Amino acid sequence: MTLDEIGRRAKAVSRVLNTLGSREKNIGLEEAARALLDGEEEILTANRADCERAEAQGMSQGLLDRLRLTPARVQAMADGLLQVASLDDPVGEVLSMKLRPNGLQIGQKRVPLGVIGMIYEARPNVTADAFGLCFKSGNAVILKGGSDAVNSNKAIVECLRSGLACAGLPEDSLQLMEDTSRDAARELMRLNRYIDVLIPRGGAGLIKTVVENSRVPVIETGTGNCHIYVDETAEFHMALDIIFNAKTQRIGVCNACESLLVHRKIAKEFLPVLKKRLDEKGVEVRGDEDACAIIPEFTPATKEDWGMEYLDYILSLKLVDSVEEAISHINTYNTGHSESIITSDYFNAQKFLNEVDAAAVYVNASTRFTDGEEFGFGAEIGISTQKLHARGPMGLKELTTTKYIIYGDGQIR
Amino acid sequence: MTLDEIGRRAKAVSRVLNTLGSREKNIGLEEAARALLDGEEEILTANRADCERAEAQGMSQGLLDRLRLTPARVQAMADGLLQVASLDDPVGEVLSMKLRPNGLQIGQKRVPLGVIGMIYEARPNVTADAFGLCFKSGNAVILKGGSDAVNSNKAIVECLRSGLACAGLPEDSLQLMEDTSRDAARELMRLNRYIDVLIPRGGAGLIKTVVENSRVPVIETGTGNCHIYVDETAEFHMALDIIFNAKTQRIGVCNACESLLVHRKIAKEFLPVLKKRLDEKGVEVRGDEDACAIIPEFTPATKEDWGMEYLDYILSLKLVDSVEEAISHINTYNTGHSESIITSDYFNAQKFLNEVDAAAVYVNASTRFTDGEEFGFGAEIGISTQKLHARGPMGLKELTTTKYIIYGDGQIR
Known part of the structure; x- marks a missing residue:
């Protein structure tokens, strides 16, 4: 599938996700968690292939530890999805509806961002975590994981999508880019016609590349001196x-x-x-x-x-x-x-x-x-070190935007 | 002065502006308004030169009307600054200070963005308007106006800066790029080491160029189908x-x-x-x-x-x-x-x-x-059509960010 087609599908699905209530989204998360546990065998097999290749290529023990999945880690991913299901849904809240002198009622409503792109490195658990937070906040997500974790990510995404399908929800809520090359990443950064925000998670080099090359608005995360x-x-x-x-x-x-x-x-x-x-x-x-x-x-x-x-x-x-x-x-x-x-x-x-x-x-x-759990957000998708939109740990609320809704009865200027 | 030096000065001044109270900022705005009126003669002379050159180069009547200043328009710019002085200062408000189970008190405080870059076209009144909103919200601003309005902008900025100096406030709160070329604009877009946000105001072409080339986070404004x-x-x-x-x-x-x-x-x-x-x-x-x-x-x-x-x-x-x-x-x-x-x-x-x-x-x-005045914000710096940070008319609050402030008594993890 071309990246344009992936983007087009994500955009289309985002229109559907925008209309879902919390109850439907939580069922999706619960089914996805169940599917992860059901698919443990496939996930661990795929992960073994990634780890063996990485080890043969001389990956350091620290990185290998991040890459490696165990039954306990698969369980932790599933538990993470259930925890996100238990969090309050920020979508739909109307802040500060005010009556203007001309009779217009102007309110600000919290809505999903739309389509979120995530670029990250070799931690396969980010795949499930990012999906959970983006889905609960009503966003479609396109994931671009590191090439070292490609088999693990494919297996995890297959489980999550099958869980969504079981719940009667659109599988394309979550799409994984199979092409993990740098060229594909750069193409993703230019997909501003479909993607509303790009969140890079990883080392300073990755984040710098995204900031310097992206046409999609970026939320910078991470580096901490x-x-x-x-x-x-x-x-x-x-x-x-x-x-x-x-x-x-x-x-x-x-x-x-x-x-x-x-x-x-x-x-x-x-x-x-x-x-x-x-x-x-x-x-x-x-x-x-x-x-x-x-x-x-x-x-x-x-x-x-x-x-x-x-x-x-x-x-x-x-x-x-x-x-x-x-x-x-x-x-x-x-x-x-x-x-x-x-x-x-x-x-x-x-x-x-x-x-x-x-x-x-x-x-x-x-x-x-400085951490979403410690700050009481329940979960976080990263820590923003920039000033626009979100600063500090980002929870569900930071994955939303607002729109003004205005009730009139014929007002003109 | 090089653009690097302009950026360096803006960053340094932003540290000072961050610590000013509303009273000091309002005095600065009042002095700047007074200086505009005192400098009316110089501003109109400079503007005549811009208009004559533009007319000779065949500028359309619609654009010429936007470029042309009159005593009434200078008065309107000054009135605009006084109106901004009368608005509530969003800076310093602490939202939702919460006590965590470990005794940490975590609050979110509204603070200035820091340094704002504005790229705009041939309307010289934007110069005063942008300064007023950025200054009141505690931000340093670097302006890049259109080449057609270069003399008008220089004269306006000179007045505003002299007003700040009269109030004992840093003149570099407001800097104008004298180089109005496209190369200079592109250099500005890469100044992310100093500038926190770039706001383009103008036609679709200008906005597209900024979105595609900027390393500084951008707030897209304007085009409306x-x-x-x-x-x-x-x-x-x-x-x-x-x-x-x-x-x-x-x-x-x-x-x-x-x-x-x-x-x-x-x-x-x-x-x-x-x-x-x-x-x-x-x-x-x-x-x-x-x-x-x-x-x-x-x-x-x-x-x-x-x-x-x-x-x-x-x-x-x-x-x-x-x-x-x-x-x-x-x-x-x-x-x-x-x-x-x-x-x-x-x-x-x-x-x-x-x-x-x-x-x-x-x-x-x-x-x-859809307008800041109509929505009750008092004034606006533009209308955001993107989803990150601000959406719809942007007033003073949209020119701020937050930071977490945490009071502890020895907490460790």
């Missing part, structure tokens, strides 16, 4: 716990801490206890000149370090003279994801909250909380 | 008044009606009275075969007519068998702007509201109401 600033009034034990958590609890995620700013006045006292705590997990600290003068075991940082998202047991560290310098450094080097200040000072807390430019700004908490 | 569907239960007098108003009250605007759909059952009775009414203003009707069979004076429509935004005394007309066919035709050919049904039937009204995919969907009212 997250900072923690330890103010001169910080409680040390709290700072240490938060830094340790934000850096080491899970290193490969976008809300992990990558860079530390410490007030110069407390550095001599704080850096030795910091080093001791980070040594527990063997974290390499790349410090500026003054930090290295205090702790000679730190690696000297280069200018490049301030912009790095390591996703590893590495942390950059810079001493600053004030909260203002910390804010300015963060606003220069951050990726607009998550930033935290550790402080006991009221005014510095407020200043940091007001002036740091990021999707999530914390006082005295770990950056690791 | 707006339909009116006359249902079989429509009251004829209401239908005639609304069609006459929507087509002829102002022909050059994006919310004017361009295409008419009429239920086949009433066509024989309705088309003759419609023709009579439209003849009052000499509107050319381009009808499908069946419409032309009823009124031989209609021009036969070609397939291209269904997609046309005429912006002229021309209207396409097609007979349909049902509200379903009307909706399907509209969803195929519209530009997502404004659509109206004229009906007395409750179910058809609801069906049309639910299923037509557009920024504004009307029952028994003219499409001409």
